[in-house]
Amino acid sequence: MKILLFSHKSDVDGITPVILSKLVFEQVDYILEEPSTINEKFKTVYEEGTFNNYDFIYITDLCINQKIAQQIEQDEILKEKILVFDHHHTNIEMNQYSFITVIDSDGEKKECGSSLYFQHLLETYPNETLQKPVIREMVELVRLIDTWEWKKDNVIEATWISSLLGIYGRDYYIDFYYNFCLKESHFYFNQEQKYLLEVEDIRIKNYIEKKEGEMIPVELHGYQVGIVFAELYRSEVGNRLAEKYQDKYDFIAVINVSRSVSYRGVKDIDLSAFAKIYGGAGHKQAAGSSLPENLLNNIIELIFKDSKEST
Numbered sequence: 525m526k527i528l529l530f531s532h533k534s535d536v537d538g539i540t541p542v543i544l545s546k547l548v549f550e551q552v553d554y555i556l557e558e559p560s561t562i563n564e565k566f567k568t569v570y571e572e573g574t575f576n577n578y579d580f581i582y583i584t585d586l587c588i589n590q591k592i593a594q595q596i597e598q599d600e601i602l603k604e605k606i607l608v609f610d611h612h613h614t615n616i617e618m619n620q621y622s623f624i625t626v627i628d629s630d631g632e633k634k635e636c637g638s639s640l641y642f643q644h645l646l647e648t649y650p651n652e653t654l655q656k657p658v659i660r661e662m663v664e665l666v667r668l669i670d671t672w673e674w675k676k677d678n679v680i681e682a683t684w685i686s687s688l689l690g691i692y693g694r695d696y697y698i699d700f701y702y703n704f705c706l707k708e709s710h711f712y713f714n715q716e717q718k719y720l721l722e723v724e725d726i727r728i729k730n731y732i733e734k735k736e737g738e739m740i741p742v743e744l745h746g747y748q749v750g751i752v753f754a755e756l757y758r759s760e761v762g763n764r765l766a767e768k769y770q771d772k773y774d775f776i777a778v779i780n781v782s783r784s785v786s787y788r789g790v791k792d793i794d795l796s797a798f799a800k801i802y803g804g805a806g807h808k809q810a811a812g813s814s815l816p817e818n819l820l821n822n823i824i825e826l827i828f829k830d831s832k833e834s835t
């Protein structure tokens with residue numbers, strides 16, 4: 525079977541569905557996007573007629589908007605081909621569509637994109653590899669890190685799997701864990717990985733310290749916000765500083781000038797609602813929004829007042 529997968533670009537919850545798909549289907553093509561870009565990308569691929577080449581189209585850890593969902597709902601063939609598995613509570617209302625499943629929590633535990641997709645695959649295509657404990661154990665670590673439930677029992681291994689994605693990069697990570705899942709029966713971290721993680725830990729600590737010194741206080745919509753510019757380790761920077769400065773700031777906004785803004789908090793403030801003001805989305809304590817369209821050009825003009833556009 526040939527499938528096309530749309531998934532979330534930036535974390536293990538978005539990347540793991542690629543690995544799972546490869547363990548199940550003969551041919552897997554995948555497109556990795558952000559919540560802010562998925563709709564446009566999906567629409568383009570749809571209008572190009574590319575979906576005709578696939579048996580199924582999956583969307584994981586992301587969701588399409590109402591307008592596109594309505595379009596699909598009216599397309600009798602496509603409706604049967606597309607399946608969405610998301611867990612972002614801002615998308616809960618999308619459950620009204622037969623091909624969309626959005627589950628934030630089953631009552632006992634929180635779900636993530638990978639855990640929902642894994643359950644679907646296991647029920648629909650229970651092959652030998654998929655039934656091995658290694659897959660279940662890997663998906664559980666992803667779930668723990670993505671839903672923050674690792675904090676409850678301090679399952680530090682969940683943070684390791686996320687750090688390894690940063691160290692390896694997407695392509696190598698996918699390759700490595702695809703082969704690992706084929707070969708191994710249980711999940712574990714090898715000595716080499718543990719060494720890499722130790723080095724990475726030191727790098728992150730140093731980076732956070734540096735960013736801490738550069739934090740800028742701003743008032744936004746009545747909130748006290750600590751603003752940090754960071755291109756690396758954005759989640760770690762945001763989480764650590766939100767915790768450390770909870771008496772001073774309501775939450776932290778990490779701006780990556782070349783990509784987007786991440787919001788991180790530890791208080792009872794719905795950051796997904798705050799992100800929405802700026803066209804973003806996410807979870808209560810971790811959300812994001814995209815940047816103004818002309819930001820980079822504006823920065824260039826601010827720095828080089830005499831610059832001219834060039835081709």
Ligand SMILES: [Mn+2]
Pocket residue numbers: 537538585611636637670
């Ligand atoms: Mn997720």
